[in-house]
Amino acid sequence: MTAIFSHFEHDHHEQIVFCSDAQTGLKAIIAIHDTCLGPALGGCRIYPYCDEKEALQDVLRLSRAMTYKASLANLDLGGGKSVIIADPLREKSPALLKAFGQAVERLAGRYIVAEDVGSSVEDMEMIHEVTGHVAGLSSGGGDPSPATARGVLMGMKAALKYQRGQGSLKGVTVALQGLGHVGFALAEMLATEGASLKVSDVRSDVLTEAKERWGAEIVENKAIHAVSADIFAPCALGAILNDQTLPALKASAIVGSANNQLARPEHGDMLHKAGKLYAPDYAVNAGGLINVAHELPDYGGYNAEKAYQKIDALYETMLAIFHKADHEHISTAKAADLCALERLNHQKTISHALSAAE
Numbered sequence: 001m002t003a004i005f006s007h008f009e010h011d012h013h014e015q016i017v018f019c020s021d022a023q024t025g026l027k028a029i030i031a032i033h034d035t036c037l038g039p040a041l042g043g044c045r046i047y048p049y050c051d052e053k054e055a056l057q058d059v060l061r062l063s064r065a066m067t068y069k070a071s072l073a074n075l076d077l078g079g080g081k082s083v084i085i086a087d088p089l090r091e092k093s094p095a096l097l098k099a100f101g102q103a104v105e106r107l108a109g110r111y112i113v114a115e116d117v118g119s120s121v122e123d124m125e126m127i128h129e130v131t132g133h134v135a136g137l138s139s140g141g142g143d144p145s146p147a148t149a150r151g152v153l154m155g156m157k158a159a160l161k162y163q164r165g166q167g168s169l170k171g172v173t174v175a176l177q178g179l180g181h182v183g184f185a186l187a188e189m190l191a192t193e194g195a196s197l198k199v200s201d202v203r204s205d206v207l208t209e210a211k212e213r214w215g216a217e218i219v220e221n222k223a224i225h226a227v228s229a230d231i232f233a234p235c236a237l238g239a240i241l242n243d244q245t246l247p248a249l250k251a252s253a254i255v256g257s258a259n260n261q262l263a264r265p266e267h268g269d270m271l272h273k274a275g276k277l278y279a280p281d282y283a284v285n286a287g288g289l290i291n292v293a294h295e296l297p298d299y300g301g302y303n304a305e306k307a308y309q310k311i312d313a314l315y316e317t318m319l320a321i322f323h324k325a326d327h328e329h330i331s332t333a334k335a336a337d338l339c340a341l342e343r344l345n346h347q348k349t350i351s352h353a354l355s356a357a358e
């Protein structure tokens with residue numbers, strides 16, 4: 001049996017639910033890390049994990065990051081995530097999604113599901129047939145990727161402001177890895193702002209399109225982190241900042257959407273010592289979460305203008321993290337953690353005081 005409480009990714013998670021359904025073959029895990037700021041909102045990842053251990057590790061780590069992300073983004077939401085162990089191309093079916101939706105419904109609003117890797121707006125519509133605890137619907141914010149890209153753009157402007165005193169992207173070179181949902185939207189925004197692009201992906205069709213559309217320079221995927229650029233934007237894989245890539249990094253700032261960019265926490269300190277400005281992933285990629293959160297009843301119904309105002313405020317959040325790191329002589333990764341914990345701990349103190357007074 002896989003140990004839970006002693007698991008290295010277990011961080012006092014409030015609730016971990018193992019969901020199964022014999023008829024549809026559903027095998028899913030919903031992890032609720034912390035609900036002190038509000039109900040746990042997080043995506044449903046549908047992925048053919050090698051085994052249950054791997055799925056558990058992923059959901060524990062991802063749900064914890066959602067707590068920090070929501071706290072830093074100043075949302076009244078907690079952190080949660082879910083995984084369905086299945087190949088989204090072969091095994092995803094309406095029945096499977098509805099069986100999962102019923103598991104979400106049983107949690108009575110403690111967990112709100114949205115899109116993630118392997119799941120789509122259409123899947124959320126399907127889940128919505130059996131539970132109301134869904135965000136990222138076409139009637140609301142829909143696909144969170146453009147909103148995530150917008151937040152990353154704001155993070156880049158904040159990095160330039162911090163480093164150079166002005167946040168314009170005109171004439172700035174960005175090395176972008178991964179032209180998927182977020183990366184493609186981001187590249188479009190960067191080209192509009194007058195930035196030059198160097199791009200890599202494993203799909204040749206998007207590379208050709210990037211060359212034709214924006215005059216982007218195509219770079220071999222293994223070398224994208226090492227090309228000369230002002231900003232490196234990882235928008236594909238996790239663990240891209242590691243022992244091998246760090247010494248070769250040319251860009252002075254790293255600002256991208258990919259989750260879990262640091263292979264190990266120490267890589268945050270290594271970047272700090274090397275004088276590289278790292279925009280902590282869960283802070284700078286919060287645009288999508290902010291957008292879907294605005295669909296919830298507490299926000300009074302989806303309003304794109306209000307949502308994007310809050311996404312643009314990531315500029316200030318990122319600047320605050322950079323300055324905190326500077327003043328306290330710590331890495332930006334540590335500064336982001338401290339900012340997120342500050343709000344969480346403040347709320348926990350209030351909650352404890354209130355329950356003691358009852």
Ligand SMILES: NC(=O)c1ccc[n+]([C@@H]2O[C@H](COP(=O)([O-])OP(=O)(O)OC[C@H]3O[C@@H](n4cnc5c(N)ncnc54)[C@H](O)[C@@H]3O)[C@@H](O)[C@H]2O)c1
Pocket residue numbers: 117144145146148177178179180181182183200201202203206221235236237238257258259285286288
């Ligand atoms: N979509 C969102 O709103 C959102 C929000 C927060 C974080 N993220 C994170 O941002 C990253 C990108 O998300 P997405 O939704 O654009 O995913 P996606 O799957 O649409 O895009 C990923 C892109 O990376 C490319 N890719 C895959 N392996 C690669 C490799 N080895 N080298 C270079 N390119 C490679 C793929 O071909 C694809 O074009 C992921 O890490 C995701 O977890 C996304």
